[in-house]
Amino acid sequence: MVDVGGPGRLHDRVARGLRTAIRDGRLAEGDAVPPSRALAEELGCSRWVVTEAYGQLVAEGYLAARVGSATRVSWSPRTAAKPRARRTPAGPAVRYDLAPGLPDLRAFPRRRWADAVRSVIGSAGHYDLDLPDPAGHAVLRATLAQYLRRSRGADAEAASVSVCAGVTDGLARTCRALRAEGITDLAVEDPGWPRLRAAASSAGLRVHPVPVDDDGLRVDDLAPTPARAVVVGAAHQFPTGTVLSPARRAGLIRWAREVDGFVIEDDYDAEFRYDHHPVAVMQGLDPGRVFLLGTVSKTLSPALGLGWLVAPAPVVPALRAANPVAAAPPVLDQLALATFIDRGWYDAHLRASRRRFRTRRDLLLTTLATRLPQARASGTAAGLHVLLHLPDGTDTRRTVRAAAAAGLRLADLDDYRVTPSPGRALVLGYGNIGDTEIPAAVALLGEVLTR
Incomplete structure (x- = not known):
């Protein structure tokens, strides 16, 4: 037996x-x-x-x-016996990617990033391999502070910088700190990123949508809300593509002072401005009232999971105390980014990306105007997306589904709205599509719209 x-x-x-x-x-x-x-x-x-x-x-x-x-x-x-995992049917293969939110992943600087990683592995001291500082490695924090002062006009010191996993992580940390300081209500742009609303809610704040128009966030509409903090994409709002006007920038700072509150600036893709030099961050106007959030997810790749948060100096202790278990990204990745910036490779990558995206945006707009004359594109010459306004009555939800079935990724503006609006529009990203694919992608979109 x-x-x-x-x-x-x-x-x-x-x-x-x-x-x-x-x-x-x-x-x-x-x-x-x-x-x-x-x-x-x-x-x-x-x-x-x-x-x-x-x-x-x-x-x-x-x-x-x-x-x-x-x-x-x-x-x-x-x-x-374990229950058999239910097999999810594979969706149609993506032939053309016009969804927003991604840079050109084909152009990720693999060789130079690998060089940065190799350099770090060879030069890191044994103390760099100790338990990481939750606020981030001191080398990267100093490098980011210098970079933000030089390129974004920020008022940043290493002591006020925290390294995080991206804008959403940075916002969640900020909201926990605000709640610990007695702030319970947060205003957000409508339309805007749903995951930012979710991050604020998960931190225990009540979220109040405030509309956006051609001049950005409607600052006067903050007054009826109980909010004492607001998240704003001042340099390039997502998804409308507007820029906060100078008058509203000043008005927003006044509002923060009047309510003894804060502005949380989402500077997610401001490096990409194609008609003139990028607008400097609001944080430089009043560093005691403005948090600054940034990331490499839109410039390099979201796979790196690297971002930063610049907090007003008086709030830094509360920020650290409110996030006792927050984990910074892997130290070697942090040091690699510091090396990548210090050697000038990040600036070179941004210059090349701006040239590429300017050309690609122009091609997309020209192709849309030729193939879809019934539609209208809008948005500042910046970032990685445009809005495509469609005739009234267009079923944009059906359009997105039909396009996906044909292998074309799109996004419906309604997916970013809190308050319904009669205007029909798609959010088209041009970051992660090749120039040669744009004519075919727009032609396919035209076919879907005429079905």
Whole structure:
């Protein structure tokens, strides 16, 4: 009944033989195994060998031993069977990607990023491999502070910078700190990123949508809300593509001072401005009232999971205390980004990306105007997306579904709205599509719209 051949100590071989017999079904659940003395005599070994084997199988769950009763099999293939995972049908293959939110992943600077990682691995001290600082490695924090001062006009010092996993993570940390400071209500742009609303709600804040028009967030509409903090994409609002006007920038700072509150600036893709130099961040106007959030997800890749948060100096202690278990990204990745910036590679990548995206945006707008004259594109010459306004009555939800079935990824403006609006529009991203694919993608969109 029990095969005790093979390598190993005898009691291990006995346990292995019994285990195999149980798993094969030769010993069924509920069957009594022979008394240890009887099996020992049958195998020609000491009783200790059998009791050791039985004890091992009891510990593993194959056998159950009760005082005054026989030792029985307690396992069967049936009881161990796991529910089969439901197979999700594969969706149509994506032929053309016009969804927003991604940079050109084909153009990720693999060689230089690999060089940065190699440099870090070779030069990092043993102390760099210690438990990481939750606020981020001091080297990257200093590098980011210098970069933000130079390129975005920020008022940033290393002590006020925290390294995080991206804008959503940075916002969640900020909202927890605000709640600890007694702020319970947050205003957000409508339309806007749903995950930012979700991050604020998960931190315990009540969220109040405030509309956006051609001049950005309607600052006057903040007054009727109980909010003392607001999230705003000042340099390039998503998804409308507007820029917060100078008058509203000033008005927003005044509002924050009047309510003793804060502005949270989402600077997610402001490096990409194609008609003139990028607008500087609001944070430089009043660093004591403005949090600044940024990320490389829109410039390099979201796979890196690297971002930053610049907090007003008086709030930094509350920010740290409100996020005691917040984990910074892997230290070696942080140091690689610091190296990538310090060696000028990040600036070079941004320059090349701006040239590429400017050309791609122009191509997309020209193709849309030619192929879809009934539609109207809008948005500042910036970022990685445009809005495509469609005739009234267009079923944009059906359009997105039909396009997906044909292999074309799109986004419906309604997916970013809190308050319904009669205007019909699609959000078209041009970051992650090749220039040569744009004519075919727009042609396919035209076919979908005429069905």
